[in-house]
Amino acid sequence: MNTLELTRFEDCEAALKLPDLKQALYDEGAILMDRVLVTLHGEEHLQRRRAEMRVFRRDFFKRYEHEVIPQVFEEVMTARDGERDDLVDLGYRFMVYLALAFAGIDRQDNTAEEMATLVGMLRMFGVAATRGQAKDGEREAATAEVRETLDEFDRRFFTPSAERRQALIDEVRAGTLAEEALPMDVLTVLLKDDDDLELVRDMVLRETAFYFLAGAHTSVHSLSHAVDHALTWCESEGNESYQTLVDDPLRVQRFVHESFRLHPSSPVSKRRAMTDLTLPDGQEAREDDIVIINLREANRDTDVFGTDAVLFNPDREVKAGVSETGITFGIGMHACLGKNLAAGTLPVPGRPVQLETHQFGTVAWLTHALLAAGIRKDPGEAPELDQAIARETWLKYPVRFNV
Numbered sequence: 001m002n003t004l005e006l007t008r009f010e011d012c013e014a015a016l017k018l019p020d021l022k023q024a025l026y027d028e029g030a031i032l033m034d035r036v037l038v039t040l041h042g043e044e045h046l047q048r049r050r051a052e053m054r055v056f057r058r059d060f061f062k063r064y065e066h067e068v069i070p071q072v073f074e075e076v077m078t079a080r081d082g083e084r085d086d087l088v089d090l091g092y093r094f095m096v097y098l099a100l101a102f103a104g105i106d107r108q109d110n111t112a113e114e115m116a117t118l119v120g121m122l123r124m125f126g127v128a129a130t131r132g133q134a135k136d137g138e139r140e141a142a143t144a145e146v147r148e149t150l151d152e153f154d155r156r157f158f159t160p161s162a163e164r165r166q167a168l169i170d171e172v173r174a175g176t177l178a179e180e181a182l183p184m185d186v187l188t189v190l191l192k193d194d195d196d197l198e199l200v201r202d203m204v205l206r207e208t209a210f211y212f213l214a215g216a217h218t219s220v221h222s223l224s225h226a227v228d229h230a231l232t233w234c235e236s237e238g239n240e241s242y243q244t245l246v247d248d249p250l251r252v253q254r255f256v257h258e259s260f261r262l263h264p265s266s267p268v269s270k271r272r273a274m275t276d277l278t279l280p281d282g283q284e285a286r287e288d289d290i291v292i293i294n295l296r297e298a299n300r301d302t303d304v305f306g307t308d309a310v311l312f313n314p315d316r317e318v319k320a321g322v323s324e325t326g327i328t329f330g331i332g333m334h335a336c337l338g339k340n341l342a343a344g345t346l347p348v349p350g351r352p353v354q355l356e357t358h359q360f361g362t363v364a365w366l367t368h369a370l371l372a373a374g375i376r377k378d379p380g381e382a383p384e385l386d387q388a389i390a391r392e393t394w395l396k397y398p399v400r401f402n403v
């Protein structure tokens with residue numbers, strides 16, 4: 001078995017669309033990722049994806065952006081306990097609450113202990129998904145811990161959330177509750193469709209935990225990168241630039257898209273060849289070979305993004321047909337279902353924008369709200385990148401508000 005790698009943007013984009021390449025990034029993370037959407041292939045994947053896409057409708061995005069995100073922002077900012085804060089830590093709090101909302105997991109008692117438990121669970125699921133990156137001797141211990149975390153997630157959060165939703169679904173079936181009264185989340189869709197999708201309880205549990213992970217983990221790090229770029233840009237552009245960003249949320253959204261391009265949440269996608277085939281760059285892959293699709297390199301391809309592709313440039317003009325975020329959200333059969341939620345949609349050039357109804361996406365909404373709240377780098381303590389993992393993430397990012 002060989003490992004082949006693609007790095008040019010066009011080759012990576014084309015490879016992600018090839019039906020003979022099957023998901024392989026999570027092969028070692030089966031304890032959490034076995035038969036969740038992103039690891040399925042072919043017909044089974046298509047059916048489940050179609051069912052789950054029903055959650056992500058226009059009215060869902062609207063409610064989420066205009067009700068859920070502002071409420072969560074308020075709640076997390078009010079609960080801060082000191083004058084020193086950490087951006088990564090704040091990011092976890094925002095995203096945990098937001099991801100629970102679309103996964104369909106109810107908070108049970110809203111205590112600080114519960115929040116700490118959920119953040120711990122999220123970090124653990126992150127370890128599980130990328131378990132392939134753990135050293136050999138550490139794998140077994142990591143598996144046992146993940147199992148325990150999944151059991152606790154099941155007992156404390158999944159079971160009561162599923163029971164509440166099942167009771168509501170039963171009422172709809174009995175004609176005593178209107179269908180529109182059901183929660184708009186992934187767990188409700190899965191429970192409603194479990195016969196058609198042939199799901200057993202364990203699969204619904206893992207799928208819900210996967211959504212919690214897919215939605216929150218990625219966005220925590222995207223938020224830290226976006227705020228870092230905005231603050232660093234303000235430092236280089238001078239004092240007044242900060243206020244220009246606060247006054248222009250659409251510009252902040254463009255900043256965030258440029259930041260998404262530079263920092264895909266996973267630097268690579270990984271696929272396994274299901275048959276012998278020629279890859280888009282002409283390399284010959286044999287059945288079972290691993291193909292690394294290097295999203296980070298592809299998004300820095302100078303042929304597509306210009307000679308300054310490695311730099312942060314929010315005024316960058318991209319070629320027609322290429323997304324400002326590059327392939328950070330994937331493309332093809334596994335293209336991210338949460339892209340609109342996380343990134344919103346950029347205005348169409350030349351068309352007027354209604355700010356009240358425009359969809360900014362979670363990361364831009366929060367980046368702008370943090371700037372409006374006066375976020376600054378802590379002058380006394382420098383941020384630190386996590387050197388221990390291949391993913392480029394901030395380990396800590398001390399900040400202050402309104403200093």
Ligand code: HEM
Nearest residue numbers: 037038214215218219222265328329330334336337338342
């Ligand atoms: C910063 C934000 C995010 C980034 C950068 C991101 C990135 C990605 C990427 C690269 C993939 C494709 C993986 C592959 O091809 O192997 C993907 C798939 C997926 N993402 Fe996201 N994602 C983000 C946020 C979200 C959110 C908020 C949700 C949940 C609502 C979500 C749900 C999913 C799902 C369900 C899939 C699997 C789709 C499928 O296999 O059919 N993501 N994401």
